[in-house]
Amino acid sequence: MKERSKTPETLDERAFLAEYDASHYPHPSVTTDVALVTVGAEHLRAVLIKRTRHPHLGEWGLPGGFVAMDQSLDEAANAVLTKKVGISGIFLEQLYTFGNPSRDPRTRVLTVAYYALVDEAKLMSDQRMNGGVTLAKLHVPWKGERGGPVRALDEQGNELPLAFDHAEILGMVVQRLRGKLDYAAIGFELLPRNFTLRRLQMIHETILGRPLNKDSFRRRMLASDLIVATGKHEADVGHRPAALYRFKRKRSG
């Protein structure tokens, strides 16, 4: 540390201030928005909150909040989940940072977007979906990993207008999920602890938006070393009960 003071003290200070004095520049506001995604029977779904303030009052937006000065981005995203949705301890990963200068009409607001994954049963178990909070169905108007905005629909299939650039953010979430599905263990984040291969396949099909070959899917999963048979089986299903599997957490070594 001491070697650095070879440079004259005055220069050090001048240089230092030139870069760090925040008040020299106006700074953008920084928020984090979290797309909390789950997979229902037929659709990808995301938690949306009805805006009670301008701008985009009455439209639907992702849960979000400002990043505090002493908070890491991950902490800020976790805080959004806890405070706005009342859920924690789930898969959460940074997605992308959206910074178009005109994305918020008030002032310059960057948002560091995250996405979170959760089993639908866990999400619905508590009374989280009350007035102003909904679990919208996502309609993806493109195939494969092409990308682009998605639409949000309510139970009746009515369009829920999305605030800001949140349709883009949700679109990128779908794109990311489709891309990661093959090589990352994200399907399991959307299922309860024990699950059948059929349920897992349905998760994959819903994310990808296309049917998968059953034989091949089963073989790949069983060969993947990602899941273990629990020895248990379904019950009360009206047909031969399927074996229940569990996600094998990555080897501790």
Place this chain on the structure above:
Amino acid sequence: MKERSKTPETLDERAFLAEYDASHYPHPSVTTDVALVTVGAEHLRAVLIKRTRHPHLGEWGLPGGFVAMDQSLDEAANAVLTKKVGISGIFLEQLYTFGNPSRDPRTRVLTVAYYALVDEAKLMSDQRMNGGVTLAKLHVPWKGERGGPVRALDEQGNELPLAFDHAEILGMVVQRLRGKLDYAAIGFELLPRNFTLRRLQMIHETILGRPLNKDSFRRRMLASDLIVATGKHEADVGHRPAALYRFKRKRSG
């Protein structure tokens, strides 16, 4: 639109201000850092600039700069390339946003990291690598897509100490490149317009850090519909000259 004004005007204004008045909160500084990467004979390489200011004076950092209030993040990253390295019109993509509160000892500084890819010949053609700017060799101490920081070395193999969290950023660049290589056309960004299959394979091998099967690589590339034979061949190579190929830009449809 008129329905919204059911809410009293005063509430509108109060709500509006509560969210938008920037001065209510201190805001973090936001910079963008760009990892400009190329592939040399044996190594991945990245452009580094020697810091002439505190903190981390004398260490090496990625080219970077503040994001201006009227600039999109992409524009800010492009401006960094133009102003700090004197290059433009190359592949540039957002990587990740780093926001650990202690990553910069001065004040809270988020950085939206980008990575850019360029053909080594194009980079070296001009006199860009002068005092304080170097094209460091990257040493990746992990295999596959595990991730983690990488080290920067000069021509003699001496360690170039990296400032801030730039070793992590470069590590994530390598991770991203390895992940995208199979399904995205990024290899071509690192080559001149015309190239041989062998050169393309070397690019892939350098990025992945492992040898690839020649027959299989050639077959995959020729079947991929991503490249076209130009009809031309190498010259003056001391052995049978290889056919030159060109990247086929995505169909305009």
Place this chain on the structure above:
DNA sequence: TGAATAGTGTCTATAAGACAATATCCC
């Protein structure tokens, strides 16, 4: 001609898709 790498052809192993047959549960 020899060194060196490009390019072709063939064989084998592996994984995916298709399909048929059998198993097991609830009603």
Place this chain on the structure above:
DNA sequence: GGGATATTGTCTTATAGACACTATTCA
């Protein structure tokens, strides 16, 4: 037993890796 889905097994096809062989250039 009948309905419904699980699970197993076999066959076919596509792709990757291995290897042998031929082709072409410069020195």
